[in-house]
Amino acid sequence: MFDIIQFIFLQLTKNIPxxxxxxxLSEGTLTVNIISPVLRSFFHDSTFHPTIWPNTASMSAKARKLANLDPSRAKxxxxxxxxxxxxxxxxxxMYGEITGEGKNNNIRKNTLDLIRIGVFMKDALDDIIKKTGRCCVIFGWQTIAWTGxxxxxxxxxxxxxxEVGQAELPRSFRTCGQFIDCIDSLFMFAEKYKHEIRKIYSYINQEKEDSAKLVSWCRSTLGTPQFRKLIDK
Structure with missing residues (x-):
């Protein structure tokens, strides 16, 4: 734990005033200077479970669109x-959505981002169930203030x-106290994340179970024109 905190603050000394x-701060500035350096320290392992930034098309969304013969671009x-x-x-x-501090930081935009996260998570969960025959936990987060x-x-x-926790990511050294006060939420989230990854690796290395019952629990992702119009904005 101390090593992670030390590494985070070594990076922040160069990135925040x-x-x-x-x-x-724009979305890009927040991502490069604050959000990515902090969250990569908790979630990123370049060999086994890398975090990919930014704006990478979701494999799970692509798979769902191909299965449904949907020609539109994956979110x-x-x-x-x-x-x-x-x-x-x-x-x-895991999926993350970021909003900058400008005019886009409003209730409507943040609510739409939360819906998008839910759709991504649902697609990923279905994908794992269908390929391994087992269920697991999928993770998401949203920030300006980090919520898991x-x-x-x-x-x-x-x-x-x-929702499982919140943390105030530091924008200056004067606000680092707030970050330290709630950093335990990030540590607990990261521990559960790594635990689920170990479980999924064990599924990969085992023979696929008969998943007919579990797969029958899955439902098609909401795809009405009204819902598609909502999440495409």
Missing amino acids: IKPLDDL QPDMVGNITNNNKSVFEV YMMVLTAPGIYIMF
Whole structure:
């Protein structure tokens, strides 16, 4: 734990000012200077579970569109957490959405991003169930202020997405105290994330179970014109 905190602050010494800037930070600036350096320290392993930034098309969304003969472009989350096997990405287990501090930081935009995260997580969960025959937990987060989410499939057609913690990412050294006060939420989220990755690796190395019952629990991703128009904005 101490090593991670030390590494984070070594990076932040070069990336954040002593006092908060009066200027609003764009999504790109937030990602490069604050969000990526902090969150990569918790979630990134370049060999086994890399985090990909930014705007990488979701493999799970692509697979769903191909299965449904949907020619439209797959949506692109701001961050994707992959699992690799034999030097190839095989599953997606985490998604992130980022909003800058400008005019786009409003309730409508943040709500749409949360819906997008839920759709990505649902597609990823279906993909793992169909390929391994087993269920797992999928992860998501949203920031300006970091909020973590998990999703599970508990019964036929019942996908539950729930909030598991919040953390205030530092924009200056004057606000680092708030970050330290809630850093335990990030550590707990990261530990659960790594635990699920180990479980999925064990699934990969085992023979696929008869998954007919579990697959029957999955439902088609919402695809009405009204819903598609909502998440495409």
